[in-house]
Amino acid sequence: MKETIIHTEDIFDGRVVHLKVHDVELPDGNVSKREIVHHGGAAAVVATDKDNRVLLVKQYRLPAGKVMWEIPAGTLEPNESPQVCATRELQEEAGYKPLDLIDLHGIHPAPGYTTEFIHIYWSKEQVKSELKQDKDEFVESEWKTIAEALDMIEQGDITDSKTIVGILRVARELKI
């Protein structure tokens, strides 16, 4: 079933998005084009506490045209491990340091056109930490009960893929 790249054209080399168009040879020998965003990957954290609450952040997302509720997450820096990235983002976006990180595997958000893989971790225990927000980030955080977050998913009020996957995975583990 494999596709083999026979030619690559570099289209754009940005801060987050690196766009290439590949000519690929299909299994039947025909040739097709693939427009692909090359992305460095990301890490996200479902942080829960002993009262079955989950830590969410909200921020304006221009591509969606709305303020969105998400789990803390961010893009891997060069040579950064996903665990270090997850720890850093939880601190930067919400002011907590995780004491544990359970690997829930992760997601390819849109494997048709982006190489991005988002590692998803579950942290059951955190300590408060100094908030070190990036200049560019306008993010507010809030603890919500997992039951409330599940209701927001069912109502369509949470639409971010990593956030829905993370919350549904943890709710299943906790039998909520």
Added chain:
Amino acid sequence: MKETIIHTEDIFDGRVVHLKVHDVELPDGNVSKREIVHHGGAAAVVATDKDNRVLLVKQYRLPAGKVMWEIPAGTLEPNESPQVCATRELQEEAGYKPLDLIDLHGIHPAPGYTTEFIHIYWSKEQVKSELKQDKDEFVESEWKTIAEALDMIEQGDITDSKTIVGILRVARELKI
């Protein structure tokens, strides 16, 4: 929290990916750049049967560099409703016509850099239909039990975001 677009540069206008770089004014008055894939949206179907099986398709995904298991899905054609798209894709990719489509809302797969929204539907009943695969599609379909699909998610063998969201949502509804 809103960001306001003050200038847009068109970078690439492809078949699937339309890339623009926007200059935006942030809430504090500063200006930043946003690299955004403008995407027409998509629809996906979790098709289940009376034996608690779910219909999966596998195909090679160049951005992930591997064969992936996914629920049937595809990109909306111009002016196509998501319901019509979901019905068409289930027929084209797996050879079934849904008799019902329950709206499970959907996902923004990567709201940091793509406008894509994937509508996710649940079909509890289908009839066999003629397979009308696109020339370009090399897709195989298979019924798996929902229990097996859940195990594949927990093991990291299913990593596609819409597929994990769809299966976890339906498993929750069916109390599996």
